[in-house]
Amino acid sequence: MAVDVPGLVAVVAFYLVILFIGIWGSRKSRKVEKTCDGSKSEVTIVGGRNINIVVGVFTMTATWVGGGYIMGTSEAVYAPSKGLVWALGLPAYAMNFIFGGLVFAKPMRSKRYVTMLDPFQKLYGNAFTALLLLPVLMSDILWVAGVLAALGGTMSIILGLSTSISIVISAVISIVYTFLGGLYSVAYTDIVQLCFIFVSMWLCVPFVVLSPAVTDNLQTSYLNHSNGTTWLGELQLADAGKWTDELLILGLGGLAYQALYQRILSAASATRAQISCLIASVVVFVMGLPSVIIGVMAAAADWNQTAYGLPPPFERGDEGKILPLALQNLAPTWVSVVGIASLAAAVMSSMDSALLSSASVFTQNIYKTTLRKMASERELQWVIRVSVLLLGVAGTGLAFGDDSVLAFWLLSGDFIYCMVFPQLICVLFFRYANTYGAYCGYVLGLGLRLMSGEPLLSIPPVILYPGWRVENGDIIQYFPFRTVAMLISLAAVIAVSTLVHLGFRCRLIPQSWDILKAFEEKTESQLEEMPVPCEEENKTIQTKL
Incomplete structure (x- = not known):
């Protein structure tokens, strides 16, 4: 497949803009370090605790609106065996922020913790904290690997670009600006990334809806799947246990991620942290609606009228790629390029959060309190940076593992839910x-x-x-x-x-x-x-x- 040069230039230009904003954020971080009463490492981890509500909402939402959320929602709606009722990301992530704001934000922020593991270290000591760190680190590394692998596959479909090159370029950009500026770089790039995701995804929707392959087939499909099943899906009693499990993993398991508490703890007050969470619960739901619509249109489309042809994607096992396939075959080329750029933005907004969260807990709860209790602030900052680099390299390496990466990523989510979430409830309440x-x-x-x-x-x-x-x-x-x-x-x-x-x-x-x-x-x-x-x-x- 030939490389789409104009599309590639557009994506590279977007990456350069994100890198520039990340570097600008690092300069902002250094200014705050000079005026902040707290330590320099805390500025890197929680932004000096002066992140306002607007920035807080953007960076919270961008952390959760990743490649898995955008592509996974379309996949669930499109897949004949699932349907809209199995698109659990929208209600689950909204529930995650609501519970985070109403239940967890105040006890965490009011006690001025630096990381999610601080209350464990205070009550249980260093040994158990180090043990609890293992599933946290594993989850973040495999999260990085999963989103990079998804992006690589998508770019190879739309731009004709090598999967390996796509993964490496995206990883390098995220690692560089996270390495330089910490939370400030992550937060300010999140603003641009989230705005771009919102505008570009909604821009793609009308083109997909008005595609001849969709409109010509509406008379016979009635918005049903091409094999006769409905896009709404069906939840049978025998499947209710699995459905409940997956909903709670996303909705409650997400409350045990350091990335969420990094945003909560960076707020100027507990009240502002609560408000940011509640607003983010609405924004994250709205951000998933374009993926739902694209999934519905893909289910109703006559793929025989597209370059993709027959059999349709679900018969070829391509449900997981339905979003890029829909953009490529049901929309003009320039629109599909805008869509891939939005996915790249989503991936980077999630990846930088995962990198910084793991680097933060290792530096604050292991290196500073156990390995080097007398470490200087400059040393701690470099530990954070080196940790970001190593975690990024580890996640990038695993991203080439394809299906095995998805398997480990799902399993790591299970461990967070089964092991860390109940511990967090007990240590706080x-x-x-x-x-x-x-x-x-x-x-x-x-x-x-x-x-x-x-x-x-x-x-x-x-x-x-x-x-x-x-x-x-x-x-x-x-x-x-x-x-x-x-x-x-x-x-x-x-x-x-x-x-x-x-x-x-x-x-x-x-x-x-x-x-x-x-x-x-x-x-x-x-x-x-x-x-x-x-x-x-x-x-x-x-x-x-």
């Missing part, structure tokens, strides 16, 4: 949470998720939940097993923490048995301030002694 309960919940969440199996990674299930089916030789669980693992992990943290707290607080367990030192450093005055559910029992014991 459960007054008796301690290290013993945290370790038990972590192990149970991980163990149950692995024993449920993962066909994408050829892991057979040990536990068979009700409603399982055999599809293409693999056992598929239609029971909400991920949510079960998350709830059991949550219950384990609460139950074990409560029992251990009662045991040590009521002197039922000898202090020498506190092998994790969860209660060792408490002074007598601190112990008096701790909640005592067994006050009467404790007084009785002290009287007898």
